[in-house]
Structure formats: C-alpha cells, structure tokens
Amino acid sequence: MYAGKLRPIGSRKRQHDHVTQGNKIKMSFLNLQNRTSIVTGATGGIGRAICEELAKAGSDIALFDIADEKMEQFARKLTGEFGISTRVYKLDVRRSADLRSRAWSVVDEFGGIDHLINAHGVQFLSPFAEFPEDKWTFIHDVNLMGVFLASKAVWPHMVKRKRGRIVNVASVHGIVASELKSAYIASKHGVVGLTRATALEGAEHGITVNAVCPGAVLTDLVRQQGPQHAKR
Numbered sequence: 499m500y501a502g503k504l505r506p507i508g509s510r511k512r513q514h515d516h517v518t519q520g521n522k523i524k525m526s527f528l529n530l531q532n533r534t535s536i537v538t539g540a541t542g543g544i545g546r547a548i549c550e551e552l553a554k555a556g557s558d559i560a561l562f563d564i565a566d567e568k569m570e571q572f573a574r575k576l577t578g579e580f581g582i583s584t585r586v587y588k589l590d591v592r593r594s595a596d597l598r599s600r601a602w603s604v605v606d607e608f609g610g611i612d613h614l615i616n617a618h619g620v621q622f623l624s625p626f627a628e629f630p631e632d633k634w635t636f637i638h639d640v641n642l643m644g645v646f647l648a649s650k651a652v653w654p655h656m657v658k659r660k661r662g663r664i665v666n667v668a669s670v671h672g673i674v675a676s677e678l679k680s681a682y683i684a685s686k687h688g689v690v691g692l693t694r695a696t697a698l699e700g701a702e703h704g705i706t707v708n709a710v711c712p713g714a715v716l717t718d719l720v721r722q723q724g725p726q727h728a729k730r
C-alpha cells in the first residue's frame with residue numbers, strides 16, 4: 499500500500515490525489531485537478547483506459563468519438579466514480595470544422611484546454627499488392643490527418659494560454675513494420691513524424707507534444723483483425 503513517501507517526478511506541487519468510493523481508494527500519482535483534457539477515441543479500448551487514468555488524477559474530460567452509443571454512459575460512470583466534469587462530443591476526426599467548433603465549445607464550457615490525447619484509430623489488413631486504395635486513404639485520413647486536425651483545432655487555444663500538452667497514441671508500428679499493415683504502419687510513422695514537427699514548433703509556446711508507441715493491446719481494433727493476425 500502507498501505509504502506517502504514517494505514523490506512524483508516533475509513537480510514539487512503535485513500531490514497524491516485520491517478519490518474514495520466505498521471501501522476502494524483510487525489513487526493517482528498526478529494531480530490534474532482544475533485541468534481539462536480532450537480525449538479522441540474516448541470510448542475505444544485504449545481511450546477508455548486513458549480517460550479513467552485522467553479522471554483518477556482529477557482532470558475534467560471532453561470525450562470525442564465517432565461512436566456515441568457508449569459515450570454518455572461511460573461519461574456518467576467517470577463523473578459518478580471520480581467526481582469530475584465530463585461532456586461528450588460526437589464527431590469525426592476527419593472533419594476539421596467540427597473539431598474547431600467543438601474545441602471552442604470545450605473552451606466555453608470548461609474554461610480552457612490543457613491536454614489533448616489523440617487516441618482514435620482504425621486498422622485494415624491486406625497484402626500490399628492488393629491494398630484497396632480507398633482503404634489506404636481512409637486509414638491515413640483517420641489515423642494521421644485526424645491527429646493533424648485535432649491538434650490544429652486546439653493549438654490556438656493552447657498558444658493563447660502559453661501552455662498545453664498533446665499526446666499522440668502512435669504505435670510500435672510507428673517505428674517498426676509487420677506484414678499486411680502497410681497503410682496503418684505508414685500512417686503511424688506519419689504520426690511519429692508529425693509529433694516531432696509539432697513538438698519543435700510548440701516549444702516556444704509552452705506546448706509539449708509527445709507520442710506513445712504501444713505494442714499489442716487486446717481491443718476492438720485488434721479483435722477485428724482476426725485471431726491469426728491479432729497475435730502478431
């Protein structure tokens with residue numbers, strides 16, 4: 499059990515935050531109270547886990563996802579369990595105007611945008627020689643263009659406040675390759691490159707941009723590849 503001796507890295511001001519629910523104590527090494535996070539792909543496997551960790555640390559959350567059936571219910575769960583404010587925004591990350599207007603709504607409703615976590619994504623498997631061109635475009639539009647557009651939508655708000663944190667969920671496939679995933683791999687290499695480019699340009703505005711490159715996590719994105727490919 500946590501004995502209160504560890505100090506979180508990075509900030510002397512950070513406290514160990516905890517929310518008590520019944521006999522369970524939910525702890526976080528971060529204190530993100532009074533912060534607002536936008537999470538894209540918020541109802542996906544990884545997006546949900548990110549939302550739960552942010553909520554545990556006290557951040558309010560704007561949930562962005564194209565699939566809204568489960569979003570309201572999940573947002574209510576987060577609010578009930580962690581006492582944070584949540585709001586759901588159904589949108590497609592390929593639509594620039596929608597992202598911009600939703601970013602303004604988040605600023606109006608929450609008072610600002612502190613964090614953007616790009617956790618949306620799609621996958622399609624095919625041998626390279628037969629890769630359907632429409633699927634190639636679709637994957638790049640969602641995985642890469644979606645990160646570009648979502649980051650661009652929050653950027654002026656972060657620049658204005660001279661601070662912001664953007665985290666892009668890339669993939670191990672942003673660094674290495676495996677068979678049948680050429681579009682996904684190219685898009686994720688693009689996300690890593692975009693992360694580097696925006697990190698350089700964000701520095702002078704107090705905006706940090708980082709990518710995480712997870713290996714396989716058993717989510718819908720992996721399940722839909724079928725058991726033989728999900729294993730890879």
Ligand SMILES: NC(=O)c1ccc[n+]([C@@H]2O[C@H](COP(=O)([O-])OP(=O)(O)OC[C@H]3O[C@@H](n4cnc5c(N)ncnc54)[C@H](O)[C@@H]3O)[C@@H](O)[C@H]2O)c1
Nearest residue numbers: 539541542543544564590591618619669714715717718719
């Ligand atoms: N699962 C893995 O093994 C793994 C490994 C490395 C990286 N990733 C990456 O992590 C991220 C999350 O993946 P996941 O495994 O949770 O997948 P998932 O399928 O569970 O979740 C993806 C989410 O993105 C949303 N989404 C898809 N298209 C969208 C669009 N156009 N606009 C808005 N939202 C959209 C979906 O509705 C879904 O909620 C993706 O970027 C994925 O590439 C996953």
